[in-house]
Amino acid sequence: KENILEVENLQVSFHTYAGEVKAVRGVSFSLSRGETLAFVGESGCGKSVTAKSIMRLLKPPVAEIKPESKIICDEKDVMKMSGKEIYALRGDEISMIFQDPMTSLNPTMKVGKQIMESLMLHRNMKKAEARKEAIRMLKMVNIPSAEKRVDNYPHEMSGGMRQRVMIAMALACNPKILIADEPTTALDVTIQAQILERGTAKEIFYESKHPYTWALLSSVPKKGDASKEELYALKGTPPDLILPLNECPFASRCEYCMEICKEQNPMETSLSDTHKVSCWLMYPKAPKVKSFYDREE
Numbered sequence: 001k002e003n004i005l006e007v008e009n010l011q012v013s014f015h016t017y018a019g020e021v022k023a024v025r026g027v028s029f030s031l032s033r034g035e036t037l038a039f040v041g042e043s044g045c046g047k048s049v050t051a052k053s054i055m056r057l058l059k060p061p062v063a064e065i066k067p068e069s070k071i072i073c074d075e076k077d078v079m080k081m082s083g084k085e086i087y088a089l090r091g092d093e094i095s096m097i098f099q100d101p102m103t104s105l106n107p108t109m110k111v112g113k114q115i116m117e118s119l120m121l122h123r124n125m126k127k128a129e130a131r132k133e134a135i136r137m138l139k140m141v142n143i144p145s146a147e148k149r150v151d152n153y154p155h156e157m158s159g160g161m162r163q164r165v166m167i168a169m170a171l172a173c174n175p176k177i178l179i180a181d182e183p184t185t186a187l188d189v190t191i192q193a194q195i196l197e198r199g200t201a202k203e204i205f206y207e208s209k210h211p212y213t214w215a216l217l218s219s220v221p222k223k224g225d226a227s228k229e230e231l232y233a234l235k236g237t238p239p240d241l242i243l244p245l246n247e248c249p250f251a252s253r254c255e256y257c258m259e260i261c262k263e264q265n266p267m268e269t270s271l272s273d274t275h276k277v278s279c280w281l282m283y284p285k286a287p288k289v290k291s292f293y294d295r296e297e
């Protein structure tokens with residue numbers, strides 16, 4: 001399948017008074033046309049920074065995408081784009097839905113006008129046609145009385161409606177890639193992204209090999225026992241990234257942690273063309289452990 005997005009060795013740092021925070025360390029993935037790719041992890045683990053890096057939304061000099069990072073969108077090198085090209089990339093190629101609508105809706109402008117601006121800029125529509133299309137899009141995202149709501153300011157709508165307006169705005173540009181991000185505080189410097197587990201939905205849900213993924217899966221409620229059992233919660237917080245991080249980023253919280261895990265960050269092991277895992281347990285001489293699946297039986 002043809003890849004529409006390729007990210008290779010993405011490295012992002014934040015320069016803070018306390019020192020350099022390596023927020024994203026060597027993240028690689030690709031997305032093909034028609035494919036849905038989900039990033040799963042605790043809040044604050046680096047998903048948003050990864051998404052914002054692709055759209056070049058992080059502000060230098062505080063945030064720095066390291067030059068060795070490669071971001072290729074529809075065969076174009078995003079890292080080498082001029083300001084004008086990046087502006088065209090946002091909307092024409094990639095749109096992002098921020099779950100906090102106030103971060104990207106303009107509070108001083110009617111929502112219809114905001115959608116119309118996108119349509120006129122990215123789809124070359126004339127004003128009357130853009131207004132008709134804006135109403136159609138508001139209906140599509142289930143905004144009641146769209147003909148009237150089109151002239152509302154964001155503060156005249158409920159939070160849920162504003163969120164749907166954001167979705168309509170993101171779709172208005174007819175982008176090739178749509179990124180839907182979860183709520184997060186802007187520039188959260190405690191974050192870190194390193195992909196520990198990568199695979200198809202089947203590999204992640206039924207054949208996962210990483211203790212972090214097992215912990216995440218354990219926190220999913222099981223059918224029928226919601227009232228009986230307390231949900232599993234991952235203990236501790238991600239590591240302090242100001243400190244040099246040579247160990248496995250999950251070491252301080254992993255119940256399978258071995259000596260080697262505290263000394264060396266595990267390399268990625270390939271289990272199949274699609275299934276990759278970064279964990280010392282995958283080392284051929286590592287002790288066999290009882291996994292999440294063994295316990296389920």
Ligand code: SF4
Nearest residue numbers: 248251254261279280
């Ligand atoms: Fe746990 Fe070690 Fe695997 Fe990290 S490398 S997840 S600490 S077993």
